[in-house]
Amino acid sequence: xxxxxxxxxxxxxxxxxxxxxxxxxxxxxxxxxxxxxxxxxxxxxxxxxxxxxxxxxxxxxxxxxxxxxxxxxxxxxxxxxxxxxxxxxxxxxxxxxxxxxxxx
Amino acid sequence: xxxxxxxxxxxxxxxxxxxxxxxxxxxxxxxxxxxxxxxxxxxxxxxxxxxxxxxxxxxxxxxxxxxxxxxxxxxxxxxxxxxxxxxxxxxxxxxxxxxxxxxx
Numbered sequence: 001x002x003x004x005x006x007x008x009x010x011x012x013x014x015x016x017x018x019x020x021x022x023x024x025x026x027x028x029x030x031x032x033x034x035x036x037x038x039x040x041x042x043x044x045x046x047x048x049x050x051x052x053x054x055x056x057x058x059x060x061x062x063x064x065x066x067x068x069x070x071x072x073x074x075x076x077x078x079x080x081x082x083x084x085x086x087x088x089x090x091x092x093x094x095x096x097x098x099x100x101x102x103x104x
Numbered sequence: 105x106x107x108x109x110x111x112x113x114x115x116x117x118x119x120x121x122x123x124x125x126x127x128x129x130x131x132x133x134x135x136x137x138x139x140x141x142x143x144x145x146x147x148x149x150x151x152x153x154x155x156x157x158x159x160x161x162x163x164x165x166x167x168x169x170x171x172x173x174x175x176x177x178x179x180x181x182x183x184x185x186x187x188x189x190x191x192x193x194x195x196x197x198x199x200x201x202x203x204x205x206x207x208x
Contacts, residue, residue, distance in 0.1 A: 004157065005178030021155055021182065024207045026130050028155065051125055051132065053108065053203070055159070055178070074109030074159070078125065099157070101205065103128045 004030050005056055008095055020099075031098040033059065033090035043084035049103045050079045057096025060088035108134050109160055112199055124203075135202040137163065137194035147188035153207045154183045161200025164192035 001007045001018060009016055015036050020028040038044060043064070052061075053076040061077060062068040064084040071077070079085050090096040105111045105122060113120055119140050124132040142148060147168070156165075157180040165181060166172040168188040175181070183189050194200040 002180075003176075003178040004180060020180065023153070024130070025128055026205070026207065028205065049127070072107075074107040076106075076108060076124065099203075101130070101132065103130065 001030070004099065005097060008032055008097075025104050027102040027104055029100045029102065031100055033057070033087065033096040033098070035090055035092040036087070037089050038086040040086065043086050045082060045084050046079075046102070048081050050081075051101040051103075052077050052079065053099040053101075055097040055099055057091040057094050059090045059096050059098075062086045062088050105134070108203065109201060112136055112201075129208050131206040131208055133204045133206065135204055137161070137191065137200040137202070139194055139196040140191070141193050142190040144190065147190050149186060149188050150183075150206070152185050154185075155205045155207075156181050156183065157203040157205075159201040159203055161195040161198050163194045163200050163202075166190045166192050 001020065012034060016032045018030045020030055054071045054073050056073055059071045060068055061071055062085060063079060068088055105124065116138060120136045122134045124134055158175045158177050160177055163175045164172055165175055166189060167183060172192055
């Protein structure tokens with residue numbers, strides 16, 4: 001995957017996670033969303049800090065204790081370890097592409 | 105700096121480096137270029153691996169032993185530690201915005 005904005009798979013039922021690079025306690029991942037959102041009763045929650053940057057599309061992100069915000073390309077958010085969070089929406093008419101940096 | 109594609113300073117003489125996040129041996133940085141290139145006799149060379157992703161604009165990147173390539177948004181490159189490299193050009197008509205992840 002030489003370009004993170006290309007090489008998109010056909011529209012999938014779920015979000016698609018692709019590892020870009022991993023080393024020294026860091027993992028960089030691309031996530032492609034195509035209209036999905038996180039079920040209210042099944043939040044994401046990871047054991048390490050995670051930094052996300054929206055590269056394309058649009059999304060809503062709710063973080064436990066921090067409320068909800070709309071994200072557009074260039075917006076970035078640090079999601080603390082063990083903090084429940086939900087992608088409340090992603091664009092339905094275009095792919096939403098995230099860069100995630102995991103501090104593992 | 106809540107959005108990496110906004111909050112651009114007025115055109116500067118040099119490239120502008122802004123730290124976005126630092127922790128656990130990782131430093132994330134935004135670099136804004138406005139037409140600059142690296143002098144042939146003064147290559148960049150860092151003591152750690154660095155991963156770069158072009159977010160906006162366009163650039164040429166030459167890496168010692170790997171030749172030169174054109175970069176457009178979404179393109180990403182791992183620059184190994186101690187490897188000389190040169191930004192051979194950046195767009196003159198728009199800002200070129202890089203995300204750099206340093207594995208320090």
